Amino acid sequence: MESPDRMPLPRDFFDRPVLEVAPDLLGRTLVRTTDDGPIELRLTEVEAYAGEIDPGSHAFRGRTARNGVMFGPPGHAYVYFTYGMWHCLNLVCGPEGMASGVLLRAGEIQVGAELAHKRRFSARHHRELAKGPARLATALDVDRALNGTDVCAGPEAPLAILAGTPVPTDQVRSGPRTGVGGDGAVHPWRFWIAGDPSVSPYRVHVPRRRRT
Secondary structure, eight states: OOOGGGSBOOHHHHSSOHHHHHHHTTTOEEEEEETTEEEEEEEEEEEEEOGGGOTTSTTTTOOOTTTGGGGSOSSBEEEEEETTTEEEEEEEESSTTSOEEEEEEEEEEEEOHHHHHHHOTTOSSGGGTTBSHHHHHHHTTOOGGGTTOBTTSOTTSSEEEEOOOOOOGGGEEEEOOTTOOGGGGGOOOEEEETTOTTSOOOOOOOOOOOOO
């Protein structure tokens, strides 16, 4: 029998308001099963995005080909490609059609660090392997091929979320989301484990200049 911390989180865990799901993901275990073996990560930092009521969300202006998974059932992965360079991994939550999701920003690799190092060879220290959303996706070999993956299907699925060890509320911190500007900048919807060295540094939004 699997120990409680190795049990996959059920779909109803994700079928809740995004501001409940996001901090509750801290301390949970993300499992990425690859052809070379599993990589397991303890989640230490996340951000909540509230769909069509949130100017910072990809779904703010409605459904598109890119964000369609966000409008589907909870407990699935939404993977997007950004700046023509990086992938980022999100977990869809809330009732179907509401398009809310949680960006997985950082974590501590606990199993398969040698596999993560092959993709994150520039990391100077173990704690830097998944320190930031693009680094997390790179370390876990996550790309658009995993968009729509059911993370509640079990530990043998390409992506799974196990119960892990939830973080006590007095260890959870919150603040503005990294790099979000405009009206979305005011929301303190970034959540992280206090004092954890794998948490990424906060950066304010800097508007991108158009090339001339």
